[in-house]
Amino acid sequence: MTVLPAPRGPLSRTVIAALRHGPGEDLPGSDATRAADPYGGDLHLALYVLYELHYRGFESVADALEWHPALLAVRQGLENTFLTALRADAPGDRTAEHALDELLVEPVDHTGSVSHHLARDGELWQLREYVMLRSLYHLKEADPHLWVVPRLRGRAKAAMVAVEYDEFGAGRAERIHARLFADLMGDLGLDARYGRYLDRAPAEALVAVNLMSLFGLHRALRGALIGHFAAVEITSSPASRRLAAAMRRLNAGPAAEHFYAEHVEADAVHEQVVRHEVVVGLLADEPFLDSDIAFGADATTLVEDRLAERLLTAWHNGRSALHGSQSAA
Numbered sequence: 001m002t003v004l005p006a007p008r009g010p011l012s013r014t015v016i017a018a019l020r021h022g023p024g025e026d027l028p029g030s031d032a033t034r035a036a037d038p039y040g041g042d043l044h045l046a047l048y049v050l051y052e053l054h055y056r057g058f059e060s061v062a063d064a065l066e067w068h069p070a071l072l073a074v075r076q077g078l079e080n081t082f083l084t085a086l087r088a089d090a091p092g093d094r095t096a097e098h099a100l101d102e103l104l105v106e107p108v109d110h111t112g113s114v115s116h117h118l119a120r121d122g123e124l125w126q127l128r129e130y131v132m133l134r135s136l137y138h139l140k141e142a143d144p145h146l147w148v149v150p151r152l153r154g155r156a157k158a159a160m161v162a163v164e165y166d167e168f169g170a171g172r173a174e175r176i177h178a179r180l181f182a183d184l185m186g187d188l189g190l191d192a193r194y195g196r197y198l199d200r201a202p203a204e205a206l207v208a209v210n211l212m213s214l215f216g217l218h219r220a221l222r223g224a225l226i227g228h229f230a231a232v233e234i235t236s237s238p239a240s241r242r243l244a245a246a247m248r249r250l251n252a253g254p255a256a257e258h259f260y261a262e263h264v265e266a267d268a269v270h271e272q273v274v275r276h277e278v279v280v281g282l283l284a285d286e287p288f289l290d291s292d293i294a295f296g297a298d299a300t301t302l303v304e305d306r307l308a309e310r311l312l313t314a315w316h317n318g319r320s321a322l323h324g325s326q327s328a329a
Contacts, residue, residue, distance in 0.1 A: 001059045002195030004049065009042025015049060015074060019061045023070040033077030038085030039306065041203035041323070047078045048198070048206050051213040055140060056194060079214055086211075086299045096227065096279060096293035103234045103297065114308045117315070119242035124250045126315050128188050129322055132197040133205040133307075137212070138181035139194050142167035144212035145229050151222045155281030163233075163270050163278070180259045187253025200322040204307040211303050215296060223289030226282055227296025230274045237268040 004020065007013035011028050018027055028046075036043040052058065053066040065071060091099075110116040118127055142164055152160055169175035182192035191197075215225035240263035247257040283290060314321035 001056060002052070002193075002198065004058050004061070005045060005199045007042075008045050009040075011036055011042045011078070012045040012049070015046040015071075018071065019049060019053075019058065019065060023065075023068055027070055027074050028077070030077050033074070033081050036078075036081055038081045039203060039207055041206065043078055043081065044203050044206035044210055047075065047082065047210050047214075050075045050078070051210060051217070052195070054213070054217065055143065082207075082210070082214065086302065087295070090295055090298040090302050092295075093291070094294050096230075096283065096290050096297070099227065099294035099297040100230055100234060100275060100279070103231055103301070106238065112305065112308055112312065113239075114311055115239040115242040115246070117312060118246040119249070122246055122250075122315070124252070125320075126311075127246060127250055127252065128190060129320060130311065131185060131188055131190060132322065133201055133311075135181065135185060135190075135192075135197055136195070136201055136205060136209045139178050139192070141177040141181065144216040145225065147216035148222050148225045148229075151219050152278075152282060153285060156226075156278050156285065157281075159273050159277030159281060160229075163273055166266055166270065177259075177262075180255070180262060183255035184247075184252075184259040187256040200324065202310055202321060202323045204303070204310040207303045208307050211299060221292070221296075223282070223286070223292025224296030224299065226274075226278060226289075227293035227298075228300045229296075230271075230279055230293070231297040231300040233270045233274045237264050237271065240264045 004016050005012075007016050011032065014026055014028055018024065033043070049058070050071060053061070053071075057063060057066070107113075114130065118130065145160075145167075146164060149157060149160055149164070165171075167177050169177070169179070173179065185192040212225075212228060215221045215228055240260040244257050244260035244264060247253070247260060279293060282293070311321045319325070
């Protein structure tokens with residue numbers, strides 16, 4: 001089980017203290033959460049640790065705190081600040097078809113692409129940093145998306161479960177994607193314990209994981225979660241091909257290359273199932289969710305672009321992109 005991270009500001013400090021010692025009267029109120037940077041490390045670390053109560057929890061933190069009313073109230077305030085910013089910054093007034101079709105066309109300019117950089121001329125220390133940060137999601141890969149299954153029906157539900165079945169190894173524990181990622185980390189000499197690199201994750205990496213939890217935990221955001229899932233599956237196959245090439249070029253090891261090679265084929269199939277069965281099936285049942293699906297896809301692009309900018313800016317200046325680092329890893 002993961003240990004609680006070091007706080008990054010007043011919001012995360014009081015939330016982490018509440019998890020250690022029990023909620024008190026000093027928990028942040030609505031004024032504090034509204035005033036926080038909606039993409040900042042303090043807000044998102046606080047939100048991440050509250051979300052983690054719904055996953056595997058933390059050492060020495062009581063399971064009963066998962067549904068403590070005071071902590072849920074704080075979480076709601078943090079979520080409102082984050083969601084308000086996402087809605088303001090993501091494109092609006094367009095259809096799911098428009099948003100998803102746009103993702104099928106890769107930009108001619110690759111300067112903002114992490115996978116292109118790593119495949120072409122990235123260094124091993126940069127590849128290791130990328131894997132450290134992605135481990136926050138990949139060691140629980142597909143878990144946030146499972147929350148949407150009870151909220152779907154018929155065609156959309158059947159297709160969603162089919163994709164998730166593949167993500168969880170098609171009944172074989174050694175093929176669960178989270179396990180394959182742990183094997184990848186082993187090839188790179190990284191610690192594959194769940195949550196191990198939480199303290200090293202910059203705000204942008206926390207935001208990318210929190211987005212999935214935000215969409216997954218709220219039934220009202222089920223359309224946004226499907227939009228997120230579709231965006232991930234549409235962009236995964238070509239990016240995975242480049243990342244497999246990066247692993248091969250840098251001699252990262254067979255398990256490291258296999259994780260991404262596995263996603264090249266699997267996600268190419270998943271893309272078709274998600275677009276033509278999950279999305280179409282959901283819209284047939286609930287056509288009013290069209291703009292929500294578009295929002296989920298656009299919000300995903302927004303936060304992933306912010307993370308890419310963080311990584312590439314640091315790397316191009318010879319610096320580590322990890323939280324708390326001043327020089328190359």
